[in-house]
Amino acid sequence: MMLEKVRVIQYGCGKMGMVSLRYLYEKGAEIVGAIDANPALIGKDIGEVAGLGVKLKIPVRSDAEQVFNETDADVCIIMTKSLMTDTLDAFELAARHGVNAITTCEEAFYPWTTSPEITNRLDRLAKEHNCTLTGSGYQDVFWGNLITTLAGATHNIVRIEGKSSYNVEHYGIALAEVHGAGLSLAEFDEKIASNNDLPSFMRNSNEWLCSQFGWTIKSQDQKLVPMTHDTDLYSETLGKTIPAGHATGMSAVVTTVTHQGPVIVSECIGKVYAEGEKDCNDWVIQGEPETLVKISNPATVELTCATVVNRIPDLIKAAPGFYTTEKMPTASYRTYPLHFYLNK
Amino acid sequence: MMLEKVRVIQYGCGKMGMVSLRYLYEKGAEIVGAIDANPALIGKDIGEVAGLGVKLKIPVRSDAEQVFNETDADVCIIMTKSLMTDTLDAFELAARHGVNAITTCEEAFYPWTTSPEITNRLDRLAKEHNCTLTGSGYQDVFWGNLITTLAGATHNIVRIEGKSSYNVEHYGIALAEVHGAGLSLAEFDEKIASNNDLPSFMRNSNEWLCSQFGWTIKSQDQKLVPMTHDTDLYSETLGKTIPAGHATGMSAVVTTVTHQGPVIVSECIGKVYAEGEKDCNDWVIQGEPETLVKISNPATVELTCATVVNRIPDLIKAAPGFYTTEKMPTASYRTYPLHFYLNK
Ligand SMILES: NC(=O)c1ccc[n+]([C@@H]2O[C@H](COP(=O)([O-])OP(=O)(O)OC[C@H]3O[C@@H](n4cnc5c(N)ncnc54)[C@H](OP(=O)(O)O)[C@@H]3O)[C@@H](O)[C@H]2O)c1
Numbered sequence: 032m033m034l035e036k037v038r039v040i041q042y043g044c045g046k047m048g049m050v051s052l053r054y055l056y057e058k059g060a061e062i063v064g065a066i067d068a069n070p071a072l073i074g075k076d077i078g079e080v081a082g083l084g085v086k087l088k089i090p091v092r093s094d095a096e097q098v099f100n101e102t103d104a105d106v107c108i109i110m111t112k113s114l115m116t117d118t119l120d121a122f123e124l125a126a127r128h129g130v131n132a133i134t135t136c137e138e139a140f141y142p143w144t145t146s147p148e149i150t151n152r153l154d155r156l157a158k159e160h161n162c163t164l165t166g167s168g169y170q171d172v173f174w175g176n177l178i179t180t181l182a183g184a185t186h187n188i189v190r191i192e193g194k195s196s197y198n199v200e201h202y203g204i205a206l207a208e209v210h211g212a213g214l215s216l217a218e219f220d221e222k223i224a225s226n227n228d229l230p231s232f233m234r235n236s237n238e239w240l241c242s243q244f245g246w247t248i249k250s251q252d253q254k255l256v257p258m259t260h261d262t263d264l265y266s267e268t269l270g271k272t273i274p275a276g277h278a279t280g281m282s283a284v285v286t287t288v289t290h291q292g293p294v295i296v297s298e299c300i301g302k303v304y305a306e307g308e309k310d311c312n313d314w315v316i317q318g319e320p321e322t323l324v325k326i327s328n329p330a331t332v333e334l335t336c337a338t339v340v341n342r343i344p345d346l347i348k349a350a351p352g353f354y355t356t357e358k359m360p361t362a363s364y365r366t367y368p369l370h371f372y373l374n375k
Numbered sequence: 376m377m378l379e380k381v382r383v384i385q386y387g388c389g390k391m392g393m394v395s396l397r398y399l400y401e402k403g404a405e406i407v408g409a410i411d412a413n414p415a416l417i418g419k420d421i422g423e424v425a426g427l428g429v430k431l432k433i434p435v436r437s438d439a440e441q442v443f444n445e446t447d448a449d450v451c452i453i454m455t456k457s458l459m460t461d462t463l464d465a466f467e468l469a470a471r472h473g474v475n476a477i478t479t480c481e482e483a484f485y486p487w488t489t490s491p492e493i494t495n496r497l498d499r500l501a502k503e504h505n506c507t508l509t510g511s512g513y514q515d516v517f518w519g520n521l522i523t524t525l526a527g528a529t530h531n532i533v534r535i536e537g538k539s540s541y542n543v544e545h546y547g548i549a550l551a552e553v554h555g556a557g558l559s560l561a562e563f564d565e566k567i568a569s570n571n572d573l574p575s576f577m578r579n580s581n582e583w584l585c586s587q588f589g590w591t592i593k594s595q596d597q598k599l600v601p602m603t604h605d606t607d608l609y610s611e612t613l614g615k616t617i618p619a620g621h622a623t624g625m626s627a628v629v630t631t632v633t634h635q636g637p638v639i640v641s642e643c644i645g646k647v648y649a650e651g652e653k654d655c656n657d658w659v660i661q662g663e664p665e666t667l668v669k670i671s672n673p674a675t676v677e678l679t680c681a682t683v684v685n686r687i688p689d690l691i692k693a694a695p696g697f698y699t700t701e702k703m704p705t706a707s708y709r710t711y712p713l714h715f716y717l718n719k
Pocket of ligand 1: 043046066067069072111112113114134204335
C-alpha cells in the first residue's frame with residue numbers, strides 16, 4: 032500500500048530551498064526537518080519560509096547533526112553551495128544516517144572526475160549505509176535529458192553545441208561568487224580565469240552527457256571569460272553596484288572531445304542581467320540529421336526545484352552509492368503525491 | 376557475449392523504408408528480408424534501394440509470408456500505411472512468427488481507443504507468441520518524449536499546447552487530397568470538415584501523453600480547419616495553382632480534457648507551403664513554471680527513421696504484447712551497433 036509519505040529534510044533554506052519546501056509540501060511530502068546556517072532563517076517556521084500560509088511547526092535549525100538524530104528521514108535535499116567540498120559535510124551526515132540525498136550543488140551533477148576522491152569516499156559510505164546520493168537541478172533536464180531525448184531521434188551525432196544563460200540575481204551569493212560577479216577584470220583574471228581548479232558547471236554536464244552516451248573523453252578544455260556591461264549595474268545579491276567594465280559574471284565555454292568522434296561544446300553564461308536580458312537555453316545536435324532546440328526564457332529557479340522534487344522517487348529507487356542521474360530514467364512529472372510513485 | 380546481430384525484416388521499402396534500411400545497415404543490424412508490393416521495387420537488391428553502394432544479396436520481395444517462413448528474424452519494421460486496419464496483416468504475420476514489430480503507422484502510436492478491437496487482438500496474439508508490437512516514429516520524440524522530458528522539470532501542469540507543421544508538397548497526391556489542398560472553403564467544409572471518422576495523428580499522440588502522465592480522459596474534440604494563403608500558390612503535387620483564399624491544406628486541432636485538470640490542445644498543420652515557410656514543432660507547457668520549446672525546421676524523415684531504429688533494443692527488451700512506447704524508457708541514441716544494447 033502506498034500510504035507512507037516520503038519524509039524529507041531540507042538542508043539549505045535560501046532562495047532555492049524556500050521554493051523546494053513549497054513544492055515538497057504541495058507534492059505531499061512530509062517535511063521532517065529544515066537546516067540552515069543563516070541567522071535570519073534560524074528558528075523560523077518552514078511554513079513561513081516557504082510562504083505556505085500555514086505553520087508546519089518545523090523550525091529552521093542550525094544543528095544539522097541533531098536534526099538527523101531526532102528524525103527518521105527518507106530523503107535530504109541539499110541546497111547550500113556549488114562545490115563538492117562545500118556539500119561534503121551535508122552528504123556525509125545524510126549518508127551516515129542512511130538518508131538518501133539529492134543536491135543542486137552543480138559539481139555533484141557529475142563529480143567523478145572533478146572531485147574523484149570525495150565522490151568515491153561518499154560512494155563507499157552510501158553503499159555501507161544502503162542509501163543513494165546524487166546531484167540534479169536545472170542541468171538534469173536542460174543540459175542533460177533534453178539533449179539525450181533529442182539524440183534518441185538522431186542517427187549519427189558529430190557535434191553538440193549548447194548555450195545557456197541565467198541571471199545570477201535569481202540565486203544566492205554562492206553562485207554570484209563563483210561567477211566572479213563584481214570583480215575587476217584583473218581580479219577576475221587572478222581569482223577565476225587562472226583558477227582552473229574551479230570546474231565550470233558545463234564541464235560536469237558535458238561529462239554527464241558523455242557517460243550517458245557511452246563516450247570516453249580524449250580532451251577537455253575550459254575557457255572562462257568575464258562578461259561586462261557598459262554602464263554601472265546594481266546587484267541585489269552582491270548588495271553593491273558593479274562599475275561599468277567590471278565583471279558582471281562570466282561565460283564558461285567547455286569543449287569536450289571524445290575518442291568516439293563526437294565533440295561537445297557548451298557555453299554557460301551566468302551574470303547580473305542588464306534591463307531586458309533574458310535566460311536562454313539553445314542547443315543544436317549536428318550530424319544526421321541536424322536538430323535545433325530553443326527554450327525561450329526558461330524559469331530556471333522553478334525548473335531547478337521542480338526537477339529535484341520530481342527526482343525523489345528515482346533517488347529512492349536507485350542503487351545505493353553516489354549514483355549520478357545519467358544512469359537513472361529521464362526525470363518525470365509527478366501528477367500525484369510523491370509516495371504514489373514508490374512501491375512500498 | 377553480445378556478438379549476435381539483430382536480425383531485421385524491413386516491411387515497406389518506400390521513402391521511409393529506404394532510409395530505415397540504410398540506418399539499420401549502418402547500426403550493424405543484419406537485414407534478413409525486405410517486403411514491398413510496389414512492382415518498381417520488387418526484385419531490387421536492398422543495397423541498391425538504400426543507396427549503400429554495395430549489394431547485400433537481399434532482394435525486395437512481395438511474398439511476405441514466405442519471407443517470414445524462410446528467415447529467423449528478431450524484428451520487423453513496418454513502414455507501409457497510416458491506419459491500424461492497413462497494418463493489421465503485417466502485424467499479424469510478424470506476431471504469428473514470434474517476430475517483434477515496430478511501425479511508423481501513426482495510429483499505432485497509441486491505438487488503444489481509436490482501434491481497440493484490432494489492438495487487443497494483436498496484443499493477445501503477441502503474448503501468445505512471446506513477442507512485442509509497437510508504434511514509433513517522429514511523434515515518439517517530438518510529440519511525446521520531448522514533452523514528458525520538459526514536464527519532468529515542471530511542478531504543476533495546467534495546460535499543454537503543441538503545434539506541428541509539415542509541407543504536403545513533400546508527400547504524394549493522396550495526402551494532399553485528404554488535407555483538402557486546393558479546395559474552395561465551401562468544398563472543404565463539405566468534404567473534409569464534416570468527416571469526423573478519421574482520427575487525427577494528434578489524437579493518438581494526446582492519448583499517449585495522458586497515458587504517460589497517468590491522466591484519464593474526460594472529453595476529446597477534433598476540429599479540422601482549412602488553411603489559406605493571401606496570394607495564389609502553385610502546387611507541384613496537385614499540378615495546379617491554388618487560388619488565394621482557397622484551402623492550401625488543413626489544421627487539425629485536437630483538444631483533450633482530463634479528469635485530473637490538465638488540458639492538451641495540439642495542432643497538426645499539413646499544407647502547401649508559401650515561400651519561406653518551414654516545418655515547425657513548438658510546444659508550451661503552462662503551469663508552474665511555463666516552458667516554451669521550439670524545434671526549428673526539424674528533418675522529419677530522418678528523425679522518424681532514426682527513432683524507429685534506435686527503438687529496436689527497447690522493443691526487444693519490452694514485455695510481450697502490444698506495448699506502446701509511453702511505457703518504455705525514453706528513446707536513446709545508439710553510438711554502437713544495436714546488439715550492444717542487448718544482454719544476450
Ligand atoms: N543545479 C542547479 O540547477 C542550481 C540552480 C540554482 C542554484 N543552484 C545552487 O544551489 C545552491 C543554493 O542556491 P540558492 O540560490 O538557494 O543560495 P542561497 O540563497 O544563498 O541559499 C543557500 C542557503 O544555504 C545556507 N548554507 C550555506 N552553507 C551552509 C551550510 N554549510 N550549512 C547550513 N546552511 C548553509 C546559506 O546560509 P548563509 O547565507 O548563512 O551561508 C543560505 O541560507 C547554490 O550553490 C547554487 O549555485 C543550483
